[in-house]
Amino acid sequence: MKVSALTIAVVLSAAATAWAQAPSDAQIAHIVVTANQVDIDAGKIAAARATNAEVKAYGEMMARDHAGVNKQAVALATKLKVTPEDNGTSKSLKAGGEKNVAHLKTLKGAEFDKAYIDNEVAYHQAVLDAVDKTLVPSAQNAELKALIVQVRPAFVAHLEQAKKVQSSLK
């Protein structure tokens, strides 16, 4: 079932185009942290429940990498004295992530593996879209912008690996 992935993709695509006003740095910081946390939560579940070794390893990689990115993002926000500000995109991301986790918990075996990886492919595509169309162009602070630019290749690598695992499951 791809509803969750689609929901998140729609949310992020909407975020990429529907900001009447560009998000502030505080809002961007919140979006970055939330987007990472959503993938950490799903990754932890995959690490614990996936049956396919590659899917399991992918989940572990997501939990580890996105936790690292978030640690860096929080450290930067602290340094810049920016308090991440909740916003519509963050709320939707969080809700979409929770929905995805709830859905994944109802699945087992190959069904779980496929649903998790399908979601990861859609999610990383949507995140990259949001990074390119909204987050990087809107970020005002040079260090915040640099952080997003710096971690972008990691998201590309994650997408590439998710697609590889996805095709191996077919």
Place this chain on the structure above:
Amino acid sequence: MTTTHPAIVLVMGAALGLLSCGSGPDAAANAPAPVTHTVTMEAVAFKPDDLTIRVGDTVVWVNKDPFPHTATSKDVFDSKDIAVETSWTFKAAQTGDFSYVCTYHPTMKGVLRVKPST
């Protein structure tokens, strides 16, 4: 009666000494000094991802990403976890072309080519 002045003996001895030092094979003297190379782990990639070195050289992998990496070549070297902003050092002892990966990131690949020291 012929005598040799001590100073001449000294000079001749020194000259012979110089000659003996300057002649004959001396592999150690001809070998290039070991070099330290750096491979950066950044943006989920090894930079450079193809490195040629000599036996005796050292390679330092430096992790600039916000999450851990490894530099792992089956049966030859394995850094295990290289944490954020830390590094791992390897001194090449054998020749060969060694492919390696980050075990956490299968898309991250590199080659270390180790040539003889001379």
